[in-house]
Amino acid sequence: MSRIGVITFPGSLDDRDAARAVRLAGAEPVRLWHASDSLAGVDAVVLPGGFSYGDYLRAGALSSFAPIMTSLVDAANAGLPVLGICNGFQILCETHLLAGAMIKNTQLTFVCTDQVLRVENTCTAWTHQYSEGEQITVPLKNQDGQFIADESTLDELEGEGRVVFRYVGNPNGSRRDIAGITNARGNVVGLMPHPEHAVEPGFGPSTDGLRFFSSALTATLAGA
Template sequence: MTARVGVITFPGTLDDIDAARAVRLAGAEAVALWHADADLKNVDAVVVPGGFSYGDYLRAGAIAKFAPVMGEVVRAAGQGMPVLGICNGFQVLCEAGLLPGALTRNVGLHFVCRDIWLEVASNNSAWTSRYEPGADILIPLKSGEGRYVASDKVLDELEGEGRIVFRYRDNPNGSLRNIAGVSSANGRVVGLMPHPEHATEALTGPSDDGLGLFYSALDGVLSA
């Protein structure tokens, strides 16, 4: 059996090609999903990739949540389908209510574009099971609105329930509690600001550490 992983394209999406390539490198079939089609094409998992969906008008991800395809993503996520949101995709998932909190302008209002170290804070999610807790992974970050914020109550819940999946070792954007990525309550939906799809081959760098997210999801899909 070959798993099928859908990769959504919105107007303004930049990283769908890289996300599809990461899916193929992990051994799955990448299935193109169009924002205007309420059809997930019988995929086993979905990636909401990075970019500037709908030009990031209003707020990053605020318009994309109304796309026909996102209605199907929300429905499928409610039934347990693994969903990964990367950068703008993380913003979309927060706007759509699949993940708590919000992403706001970076501290200092600068766009950050560099390779960063993340700590794997939890491997109890569909997208992090291949990692060892506390492991360091090196992947790129490129965002201007990557500062994760939430109320103290929500932050405490995320901490207590083990739903902070990645933390910045050197917090580049002022995210509260160094949060780089979080999961849903059931661990099936994960969002993170850095780009694992840009860290899939040692030759092109900065590492192949990002493949672990895609392998993790495929492990779960193939064992279901």
């Protein structure tokens, strides 16, 4: 059975939800602690949503210096599948595993809604069970969710097909409607919406998010 780690930082809110999503997808969730430098031999890692360290300094900035992130950066650069959700995406940007940065939403308020996304890239470890152009609905909840980057970086993301999701109806001012991106290798993905809150009937707006975790499961089994 594939083992997918879920990192808990001080202020993580959605680590248990992410672990539940991993379990529902058929993998074994493994709790990882921010102050440890061990990844416990897992096959993939999820950085969950929340407000690590209270979002002091910048959202995700302090967590990027956690001991486990040193190990994770090395493992991600070696090909380990990594998913950053909301605060996890912010942390991945702060560690430069992903391009760009996050700032406050254009309306300067917290946004909480069921958000429609369009799938742009199905070649990553986390999205290969989706169809290009497919629209999915998952919850969105953030205050620092506006994705920004300079024009050359945005052009590079577009030109290399590294935009993974776009908002259908931009809720926060993100450049070019970008909701999620990947690295060049396709093993690291970050997005602001929350797929872990859309994994089972009757809880959340859909079950569209489950395929993030089942995609990682099959990707890790294929690489075993």
